[in-house]
Amino acid sequence: MDTVLSGLATGFAVALDPFNLMLVLVGCFFGTLIGALPGLGPINGVAILLPIAYSLGFPPESALILLAGIYYGAEYGGRISSILLNVPGDAGAVMTTLDGNPLARAGQAGRALSLSAVASFVGGTFAVILMSLFAPALAGFAVTFGPADYVALMVFAFASLASLVGKSTVKTLLGATIGLMMATIGIDANTGVPRYTFGIPDILAGIDFLIVVVGLFGMAELLTLVEHQARGTLKSLPVDKSFVRMADLAATKWTILRSSLIGFFIGILPGTGASVASAVAYGTEKRISDKDGTFGHGDVRGLAAPEAANNAAAGGAMVPMLTLGIPGSGTTAILLGALLMFNIQPGPMMFAQRPEVAWGLVASMYIGNVALLIINLPLVGLFARMLTIPQHYLTPLIAILAFIGIYTIVGNPHDLFMITGLGIFGWFLRKLDFSLAPVILGFVLGGLFEDNLRRALSISGGDWSILVAHWKSVLLYGLALLVVILPAWLGRRARAQARREAAAR
Amino acid sequence: MANRIFAAVLLVVTLGYAVIAFTTIKAPFQYDPLGPESWPRILSAVAILCLLFILWKPDADGLDVTRRVWFRLTAAVVLLFGYAELYEPLGFILSTILFGTILSAMLGAQKLRALGFGVASGVAGYLLCVTLMDLNLPEGALFEPLFETSQQGES
Known part of the structure; x- marks a missing residue:
């Protein structure tokens, strides 16, 4: 407990620095803006703005605070387009459309927006509190992990990714493998042997992380926007004067708490972020409270559940990223890459070695949550107006921002071709139902995975049995197996039950 | 398929x-x-x-992209490559004006407004990034001699 309190004191000293405080606010504001724009989710927003944040030359903790603010704000903002347009800003906000949009259509847009802001606030704050309690303990435990345990941890991460993310397990696995393969390009750090560089000097040090991120997320998103352009203009519902009532809060307080808890723990699972969390929370809430069948027709509980969950998951996803160095979602994978660019190795040692970064980030999330609530309640009308920005201006703007970001880092126009090429590749992947998060997770974790495997085998002198020599790794392999089998088994059971019900009818 | x-x-x-x-x-x-x-x-x-x-065992079938959408996607990709190609020779301002105007017009903006958007993003983007945030953007190989002569004239 002492470490937590003194850590938080360090953190708040960093986060309350006027400059960092301003960055939190700026990050939250722009994050909400990006999240509110239909189609642009947190992951694209962070991807497009990361290079610019990097080249501004801030100290690492400030840059990270800014990025986390954007990430956080975007998770908040995603609900605005879900409620007003019935178009989710990102995968995590899909469930919000189910009850949020009916409320807005019933002329209660203001009430829906303010209630969801409160739910988001509670979910987010809940997650940060749990995180500041759990993270140091988890980091303390993770210090005892050897290379073989890390290999097991990676296997677990990819297993939970493959079974919980995306439509097809094989495609998710392939996506992660593509990412891992991309990470092998460049000079091998252990032996100095160049791999897959084909004598091109630009990629001797490996494909730059920023190029992969901006290409796969920013540019691929742009092509998707171009593709969808013809499908008609979006019509935004007006924001009215209605506001959240005490009765709503009373009706949803248990919903919000339950969903926050669900969201946080699902967020912790490696690879599963806000989208899975909000879906599970909505499903659970529907099963528990939907007695009159009002869910899906503008039930406040159905609105509060996914919103609390996806913001709690955003906080939960930070836990494995900060303590183990293994990100819990695509967006935290990008934040992890950002840390690596600042030469900070996230992982158990970070809380001890760079407390100002680790705790500064945690403290900035407390502040960010409050700031978001304050920004969101009165300014929601402004954000709602952003929804009416025509897509034909937004699309070129993404390209312009991406180009500025990439060019200002190295000043090499070849990188601009690289991001466009990767964007085309990413568009095809998305079009064919691959999700992109596994690719980026594989790319970020590739080096760590290989290093630990090789280190483990060096210790054992080439004996593969070291990988299962310790109870920790065996436990993790067991969990990996469980996380693959359990959803498949539950799915089969649900299908069998549905068939029985259909037969009974 | x-x-x-x-x-x-x-x-x-x-x-x-x-x-x-x-x-x-x-x-x-x-x-x-x-x-x-x-x-x-x-x-x-x-x-x-x-x-x-x-x-x-492939799961999804087609790409569900009509020929018109293919055409527009190809055009967008060509524009992006062109933008990348001209980024340094023309400089940020001019290449962004061209790119912003053409792409937004192609996506359905009115011609004058598209031009306004292109000029605004080119000029404002340059001022914001170079003057305010001190980032490095290409001023354009075509204009460099111009800049140099004007600087020489001043000194």
């Missing part, structure tokens, strides 16, 4: 990756039991298995 084609292309790339992993990559001196070649070999094996599975 699209799935199969995509998987087949990826398979060819992966086979190339595997061939290199199994033949070319070698450390002159073995430092650790695995060396630089084992990891790519494992990865290529996993990827090939996944790809064969997709080839055997």
